[in-house]
Every structure is written in structure tokens, then in C-alpha cells.
Amino acid sequence: MFKNKSRLIFSLLLVILAIMVAACSSTGSQSGSEGEKNDTAESEELATRIVKTIHGDIEIPANAERIVVDAYLPTLLLLGEKPIGATKTDLENVHIVDLIDGIESTGENSVEAIMSLNPDLIISADAEKSTFDSLSKIAPTVIIPYETYGDVYEEVSAIGEMLGKEKEAESWLTTFDEKMKQQREKVQKVMAEGETVSIFGAFGKDSYIYGDGIYRGGQAIYKHLQLTPPERIKKELIDAGETYKQISFEVMNDYAGDYIFFDVSNGGELDKEDPVWASIDAVKNDHVFYLDPKRFWPFDPIAVLAQAEEVADMLVAKKSEK
Incomplete structure (x- = not known):
């Protein structure tokens, strides 16, 4: 009788153990399933961005x-x-x-x-x-x-x-800063204090002046090389947030700096014998640079860096002529 009772207890223990193992297995399966769902959701979240x-x-x-x-x-x-x-x-x-x-x-x-x-x-x-x-x-x-x-x-x-x-953006901008600093230092060595720079353009039948925006090297010249605009360009364009302004050719002298960067494009023309043009001091002093539209129309970051380097080289070369 004692043996029968022991066998009964042993059988009950086996049943209980089996139930516990099954329960743990079920919980683990559920946890694994939930974990897989979470991993899938996270993967889907990372697959797109807003x-x-x-x-x-x-x-x-x-x-x-x-x-x-x-x-x-x-x-x-x-x-x-x-x-x-x-x-x-x-x-x-x-x-x-x-x-x-x-x-x-x-x-x-x-x-x-x-x-x-x-x-x-x-x-x-x-x-x-x-x-x-x-x-x-x-x-x-x-x-x-x-x-x-x-x-x-x-x-x-x-x-x-x-x-x-x-990370790629930060790395490129760090290099951009270093290169732009070098170009500013080149310019600072040759430009006298207070000397100013203008950007003009003949586009089609109209005449334009440009500020520090996306047109004609404005970012490179004013923002990054930090060259000084004439007071009227500073006030009417840069301070006003305007990137360009159409003007009459007759008033161009009112916006002229000590140096002029000039763009002729889209069928525009510049009569270099015109009395208005000939009367400008920068013209008299041979301080005019004629821009290549292919190089100065683009306004992307790579172009801006290249334009700054080119403008710096122009000014250094011009100063070395004297």
C-alpha cells in the first residue's frame, strides 16, 4: 500500500512538472513572438522617414x-x-x-x-x-x-x-570652412580697408545689380569671402533680403564699387564705349572682371566654393599687376 501511494505521488509530481514546462514554453513562445513583432515594427519604422x-x-x-x-x-x-x-x-x-x-x-x-x-x-x-x-x-x-x-x-x-x-554633411562643411578661410586670408592681404565690390549684369535687354543670394556668385563674394558691398547695394538688396534688382543702365554708377564683377548673358550686351560706363571709376582703373556664366550661374555648394577661389585669384592677380 505504501508503494502504491508513493507511485501516485510521483505520478502527480510528473504531471505538475509537465504542466509547468508547457506553461513556460508557451510564455517563451509568446515573448519571442512579441519580440519578433517589435523588431519588425522597428525595422519598418527605420525603413522610411517623414x-x-x-x-x-x-x-x-x-x-x-x-x-x-x-x-x-x-x-x-x-x-x-x-x-x-x-x-x-x-x-x-x-x-x-x-x-x-x-x-x-x-x-x-x-x-x-x-x-x-x-x-x-x-x-x-x-x-x-x-x-x-x-x-x-x-x-x-x-x-x-x-x-x-x-x-x-x-x-x-x-x-x-x-x-x-x-555626418557627411558636417564633414564637408568643416572642409568648406577651412578652404573658405584660406581664400579670405588671400583676399585680405591684397584688399585695402574700405574697398568695395559690386556685381552687375546685362541680362537680355535689362541691367541688374546682385546681392548676396544665389545669383552671379553673390554668396561667394559677399557671404563667404566677406567682401564689402557699396552702401546702396547693402541697403537696397542685402539688408532688404533681395537677391537682385533691375536698374536703369544710366544709374549704374550709383551702385558701383571699387571693383566690379560683370555678367553678360541671355543675349545681354555691354557697350564699353558708352559714356555712362566709361565714367565709372572702377572702369577707369581697370578694376572690372567679366564673369564666365558657365562658372558663375550655378549656385550649389560646390560651385560657391569654386567661385570664391576664382574671385580670390582674380583680385590677387589684379593687385599684383600694380
């Missing part, structure tokens, strides 16, 4: 592999991001000719050409609503209108953050 745009919040791939771009090609390249397609204008930028191998042309932002590349992200500066409507049917589209960024630092930092390239 970007604030003029068209609201846009969900884009966190690690886009097939980017098509309009107007911001150089910035992507300096961040180490090579898109699969870019506009004809982007690819004609003389400052990046050695960096564009393998990038397909999309013409003038051709919807058909973009669609054929099967992009997973489109970045464009074209603010027309119709453009966004067309492109967003192809892939997530981020519109960044022209002049959204007033400076190299803003552009590189913002696009770096959007693409998850913050």
Missing part, C-alpha cells in the same frame, strides 16, 4: 537607392549620394563634370524619362503644383523650391538630414 515639405509631410525611403534629382545634384554628390538621374542642366554644371559618370539625363525634368528610371525618391526645385502631382505618381517626391536655402550651410545641413547623411 520630411516636411511645401506639400505637407512626405514619407520617403530612409535609404533610397534610386534617386532622381532636379537642381540639387551637386549637394547629393558631396554627401556621397549618387543619383541615377538628373536634369540636362544639372549635368552641364562645369563644377561637377568629373563626378557625374553613370548618371542618366532626364532632359528638362521629363516625366517620361524619370518614370523610365523607376526611382524610389524624387527631389526637385520645381514648385509648380502640376509638377508635384505628376512626379508624386511615380515615387515619393520632395519639392524644395529655388531660394529655399539662403546659404551653403543651410542647404548641406538640411539635405544631409533628409537623407540621413548628417
Whole structure:
């Protein structure tokens, strides 16, 4: 009888142990399942990011592999991001000719050409609503209108953050600062205190003056080389937040600095024998530099650095002539 009772107790213990093992196994299975769900959710969260745009919040791939771009090609390249397609204008930028191998042309932002590349992200500066409507049917589209960024630092930092390239952006800007400091030091050695610089242009049939914005090397000359504008340009453009202003050719002398950088483009003409032009002191002193539109029309970060180096070299060379 004692033996039967012992066997009964032993059997009960085995049953209890089996139940406990099954319970633990079930809990572990549930925990594993929940862990897998959490990992999956986290993975999905990391797969995309939200970007604030003029068209609201846009969900884009966190690690886009097939980017098509309009107007911001150089910035992507300096961040180490090579898109699969870019506009004809982007690819004609003389400052990046050695960096564009393998990038397909999309013409003038051709919807058909973009669609054929099967992009997973489109970045464009074209603010027309119709453009966004067309492109967003192809892939997530981020519109960044022209002049959204007033400076190299803003552009590189913002696009770096959007693409998850913050470290690359910081590294490039550090190098940019070092190189720009070198160019400022070169200029400071040759420019006399108080000497001023103007940027003029003949565009089509009109005459223009330019400030420190995206046009005709304005960022490089005023913001980064820190050259001094004449008082009227400072007041009417730079302080007023204007990047350019159309003026009458007859009043050009009122905006002329000790040195003039002049752009002639889009069919514009400059009559160097005109009495108004001939009366300007900078002209009399041979202190006029004629800009190459191919080099001074681009306004991307790579171009701005190249323009600053070129302007510094122009001024140093001019001073050495005396």
C-alpha cells in the first residue's frame, strides 16, 4: 500500500512538472513572438522617414537607392549620394563634370524619362503644383523650391538630414570652412580697408545689380569671402533680403564699387564705349572682371566654393599687376 501511494505521488509530481514546462514554453513562445513583432515594427519604422515639405509631410525611403534629382545634384554628390538621374542642366554644371559618370539625363525634368528610371525618391526645385502631382505618381517626391536655402550651410545641413547623411554633411562643411578661410586670408592681404565690390549684369535687354543670394556668385563674394558691398547695394538688396534688382543702365554708377564683377548673358550686351560706363571709376582703373556664366550661374555648394577661389585669384592677380 505504501508503494502504491508513493507511485501516485510521483505520478502527480510528473504531471505538475509537465504542466509547468508547457506553461513556460508557451510564455517563451509568446515573448519571442512579441519580440519578433517589435523588431519588425522597428525595422519598418527605420525603413522610411517623414520630411516636411511645401506639400505637407512626405514619407520617403530612409535609404533610397534610386534617386532622381532636379537642381540639387551637386549637394547629393558631396554627401556621397549618387543619383541615377538628373536634369540636362544639372549635368552641364562645369563644377561637377568629373563626378557625374553613370548618371542618366532626364532632359528638362521629363516625366517620361524619370518614370523610365523607376526611382524610389524624387527631389526637385520645381514648385509648380502640376509638377508635384505628376512626379508624386511615380515615387515619393520632395519639392524644395529655388531660394529655399539662403546659404551653403543651410542647404548641406538640411539635405544631409533628409537623407540621413548628417555626418557627411558636417564633414564637408568643416572642409568648406577651412578652404573658405584660406581664400579670405588671400583676399585680405591684397584688399585695402574700405574697398568695395559690386556685381552687375546685362541680362537680355535689362541691367541688374546682385546681392548676396544665389545669383552671379553673390554668396561667394559677399557671404563667404566677406567682401564689402557699396552702401546702396547693402541697403537696397542685402539688408532688404533681395537677391537682385533691375536698374536703369544710366544709374549704374550709383551702385558701383571699387571693383566690379560683370555678367553678360541671355543675349545681354555691354557697350564699353558708352559714356555712362566709361565714367565709372572702377572702369577707369581697370578694376572690372567679366564673369564666365558657365562658372558663375550655378549656385550649389560646390560651385560657391569654386567661385570664391576664382574671385580670390582674380583680385590677387589684379593687385599684383600694380
